[in-house]
Amino acid sequence: MNKKAKILVISGVPSKEGGSNLALIENILRLRENFDFLVVVPRAGAFTEKLQQLSIPFVVIKSRTWTHRRDRTGKLRVFNRLIKMIYNLRADFNIIKLHRKEKFSLVYINISATNVGAIAAHYLKLPLLWHLREYSSEDQNVSFDFPKFVAHSMRKATLIPISESVKEYYLKFIGNTAKFHKINDGIESENYAEISSLEQVTPETLKLTFLGGYEESKRLLDVLEAIKILKEKDRKLCLNVFGSGYQENIKFYSELAEKLDISDVVTFHSFAENLEEIYKNSHVVISARTEAFGRVVAEAMCSGRIVIGTNTGASPELIENEKNGYLFELKNPQDLSKTLENISQNWETLVTYINQNRKSYISKFSSKTTTTNLKKLLEQELEKNN
Numbered sequence: 111m112n113k114k115a116k117i118l119v120i121s122g123v124p125s126k127e128g129g130s131n132l133a134l135i136e137n138i139l140r141l142r143e144n145f146d147f148l149v150v151v152p153r154a155g156a157f158t159e160k161l162q163q164l165s166i167p168f169v170v171i172k173s174r175t176w177t178h179r180r181d182r183t184g185k186l187r188v189f190n191r192l193i194k195m196i197y198n199l200r201a202d203f204n205i206i207k208l209h210r211k212e213k214f215s216l217v218y219i220n221i222s223a224t225n226v227g228a229i230a231a232h233y234l235k236l237p238l239l240w241h242l243r244e245y246s247s248e249d250q251n252v253s254f255d256f257p258k259f260v261a262h263s264m265r266k267a268t269l270i271p272i273s274e275s276v277k278e279y280y281l282k283f284i285g286n287t288a289k290f291h292k293i294n295d296g297i298e299s300e301n302y303a304e305i306s307s308l309e310q311v312t313p314e315t316l317k318l319t320f321l322g323g324y325e326e327s328k329r330l331l332d333v334l335e336a337i338k339i340l341k342e343k344d345r346k347l348c349l350n351v352f353g354s355g356y357q358e359n360i361k362f363y364s365e366l367a368e369k370l371d372i373s374d375v376v377t378f379h380s381f382a383e384n385l386e387e388i389y390k391n392s393h394v395v396i397s398a399r400t401e402a403f404g405r406v407v408a409e410a411m412c413s414g415r416i417v418i419g420t421n422t423g424a425s426p427e428l429i430e431n432e433k434n435g436y437l438f439e440l441k442n443p444q445d446l447s448k449t450l451e452n453i454s455q456n457w458e459t460l461v462t463y464i465n466q467n468r469k470s471y472i473s474k475f476s477s478k479t480t481t482t483n484l485k486k487l488l489e490q491e492l493e494k495n496n
Contacts, residue, residue: 115215115492116146118205122175122224125354126157129405130221130243133295138166140481145488148212150205150226169208173201175223176260177252191255198226205230215492219267222246222280228263237491238267243295244402245279245423257283264288268491270484272403273424291487295403296480299472302412305390307465312457316347318450319392321382321406322399323353324363329398334363335443338370340450347450349376352388356380389413394453397425400440404428411471416460418449432456433463 119138121131138147149168151158161168174194178187205217205227217231219240231238246252254260261284269288271277272295280288318337322328330351337349349372351363360378367373382388389395395410400423407428410417417435419425429435436452439445453460473479 114144114146115488116148116212117488118208118212118214118217118227119147119149120217120219120224120227121149121151121157122173122219122221122226124151124153124155124157126155126160129295129403130241131157132405133241133243134220135160135164135166136296136298136477137481137484139164140477141485141488142166144485148214150201152224152226171201171204171208171226173198173224173226176225176255177223177246178255179252194255198224199229201226202229202233206233209234215495216488218488223252225260225263228267232266235495237495239487239491240264240267240269242269242271242276242280242402245276245400261285268487270487273427275424275427276402293480293483293487294475295405295408296477297405297408297412297475299408299412299476301386302389302409302414303472305386305413307414307468308393308416308461310458310461312454313393314346316345316450316454317391317393318347318349318396319388319394320349320351320396320398321353321388322397323381324351324355324359327399328353329441330363331366332398332441332443332446333396334366334370334372334376336446336450337372337376339444339447341372341375343451345451345454347375350379350388350392351376352379352382354381385409386413389415394418394450396446398446401425408471408475411464412468412475414464414468416453416464418446430463434460434467 121134125131149161149166150171151168152173154170158168174197176194214236216237217227219227222242222244228238264284265287269290271290271292277290277292320330320333322330324330340347363378367376389410392415394416395406397404397407397419400420403424407417407419407425417429419429419437420440421437422440426437429437431437436449438449
């Protein structure tokens, strides 16, 4: 029997809630019969505990992302960039040492925001696959520490953008010499197939869900402003908010809801554990920022829910405007409120279209489809190195 190729996967971030690590886990679970994986994590914590539970091998090698907040300037930023450079060079050195023992066949970086593994792959003459899961400047409010070095490093890799929008973003950044293989992110879409479809009758109270979290970049403020506008018009609705950053931000948002006089129709929750139950109890799911792919949008579509997204990023690739949901202008609460009003007026048409096309969404966004395409690409890259 042929020995399985060993793939070194660079997680880049330690959070178990982030979409990049959720995708990483799904891909490994579906592909570990074909390949051996070892995951590099920047520090121990909730994510490493999750990897242990799933019997996914990992090693902790300290590193930092190679991005900084765009509003940070001056000496502090320069100092932090130098510190991160040292951390990450040391991380690549440790990967090179680890290779002597593990004998990796390929290096696979899971996010755009880390270069760990790139130098090691080049030095060891190993194939390098690099998943591009975020824009950085547009959706994360961050910039690369060393843009020219980023572009140079990525030109040496085979790049996997998760949407056409992400591909176009990096094409402008890196240039036509880059090697792109677009593979849409996948979700466990079958988990949402059993959720009952929406009824044709327009509900008396519209149940809205926001799953973006509480960080400023998620644009929850815009959603709350839109709710205020609708409440002033006596529209019957309720909003449930879920996501990371709850403990750090709940005081601010609770006080804001009081100030906006929407506390009676908005409920704040921590990170969502049972997504199927949340979608089951929702009519409309809102995404309010520029998305590189839109995991929540895809999950909502597979759940048979109406989706609302911005007219930027990858959302227009997923949402068929005025058919299975609506697109609104980014950072425009007034436009979002108008969009939400349209739902009740066009409820039956929206629900009919969603119910007719739901099976195609489940197939399109399935992790099986994603991992099939990823497996082919991995095999192609490994074949080149033989």
